[in-house]
Amino acid sequence: xxxxxxxxxxxxxxxxxxxxxxxxxxxxxxxxxxxxxxxxxxxxxxxxxxxxxxxxxxxxxxxxxxxxxxxxxxxxxxxxxxxxxxxxxxxxxxxxxxxxxxxxxxxxxxxxxxxxxxxxxxxxxxxxxxxxxxxxxxxxxxxxxxxxxxxxxxxxxxxxxxxxxxxxxxxxxxxxxxxxxxxxxxxxxxxxxxxxxxxxxxxxxxxxxxxxxxxxxxxxx
Ligand code: G3P
Numbered sequence: 001x002x003x004x005x006x007x008x009x010x011x012x013x014x015x016x017x018x019x020x021x022x023x024x025x026x027x028x029x030x031x032x033x034x035x036x037x038x039x040x041x042x043x044x045x046x047x048x049x050x051x052x053x054x055x056x057x058x059x060x061x062x063x064x065x066x067x068x069x070x071x072x073x074x075x076x077x078x079x080x081x082x083x084x085x086x087x088x089x090x091x092x093x094x095x096x097x098x099x100x101x102x103x104x105x106x107x108x109x110x111x112x113x114x115x116x117x118x119x120x121x122x123x124x125x126x127x128x129x130x131x132x133x134x135x136x137x138x139x140x141x142x143x144x145x146x147x148x149x150x151x152x153x154x155x156x157x158x159x160x161x162x163x164x165x166x167x168x169x170x171x172x173x174x175x176x177x178x179x180x181x182x183x184x185x186x187x188x189x190x191x192x193x194x195x196x197x198x199x200x201x202x203x204x205x206x207x208x209x210x211x212x213x214x215x216x217x218x219x220x221x
Contacts, residue, residue: 001178001179001183001184001185001186002023002024002163002184002185002186003016003021003022003023003024003185003186003193004022004023004024004025004026004057004059004165004185004186004187004188005022005024005025005026005187005188005189005190005193006025006026006027006031006167006169006187006188006189007025007027007031007189007190008027008031008032008034008035008037008046008050009034009035010035010049010050010053012189012190013025013050013053013054014053015190016190016193017053017054017055019193021193022054022055023055023056023057023185024054024056024057024058024059024085024185024187025050025054025057025058025059026059026087026109026131026165026167026187027047027050027058027059027060027061027087028061028087028111029061029063032046044076044077044080047060047077047080047081047084048080048081051080051081051083051084054083055083056083057083057085057107058081058083058084058085059084059085059086059087059109059111059129060077060080060084060085060086060087061087061088061089061111062074062077062086062087062088062089062097065089065091065093065094066093067093067096067097067100070088070093070094070097071097071100071101074086074088074097074101074106074108075106078101078106084107085107085108085109085128085129086101086106086107086108086109087108087109087110087111087131088101088108088109088110088111088127089110089111089112090110090111090112090113090114090118090122094110095121095122095125096125098110098122098125098126098127099125099126101126102125102126102127102128103126107128107129108126108127108128108129109127109128109129109130109131109165110122110125110127110129110130110131111131111167112131112133113130113131113132113133113147114132114133114136114137114147115147116147116150116151116154118130119132119147119150119151119154119155119162119164120154122162123154123155123158123160123162126162127162128162128163129162129163129164129165129184129185130151130162130163130164130165131165131166131167131187132144132147132148132151132164132165132166132167133167133168134147134148134166134167134168134169134174134178135168135169135170135174136168137168138170144168144174145174145177145178145181148164148166148178148181148183149181151164152164152181152182152183163184163185164182164183164184164185165183165184165185165186165187166178166183166185166186166187167186167187169186169187169188169189169192170188170189170192171192171195172192172195172196174186174188174192175188175192175193175196176196
């Protein structure tokens, strides 16, 4: 499974990249706003800065909600760097924009997916990725992971190449469950990625190994 980090914070992206397990970055307008990036030029420069930190795949979201606006913005974003994936919302004009970019060979990420029907039509429009928001479904007492299972089944039935990018991942169990179900990608916060590493038996076991080693060195010294 590919690991993307879901942030526009350069320090966190750098930290994840240095870990050596990062396959990409996803951003959204809220995450960009959180970093205080204001104005079109600064926003474009921030995407360039992110692209310079990572090896591949940086999702950058359009703000327009009409077809012409999405095409115009998406083309500007795609021209920034080969790593850019144009992120497009799941709305009627978004479907048209997905098809437009797909026909031009520009990668897309269809965002705000909350049903398998939305994932199906995005795949038919040629989306490179679909982003089901599993955490936000869990927030309203709906099973976010069940949606990943439904989309996996539909895509496998017809051999759709669109990749399932589990988004709104909140904790390490979301990542593990997505991997069990067969999500192609997950995007989550650095904290959820780092939490995969920890286990108290590992911590205690390593402490014992190091203590035993230190003791043995004292005896022979
Ligand atoms: O990738 C989508 C994601 O950023 C949404 O996450 O935690 O705001 O629901 P969250």
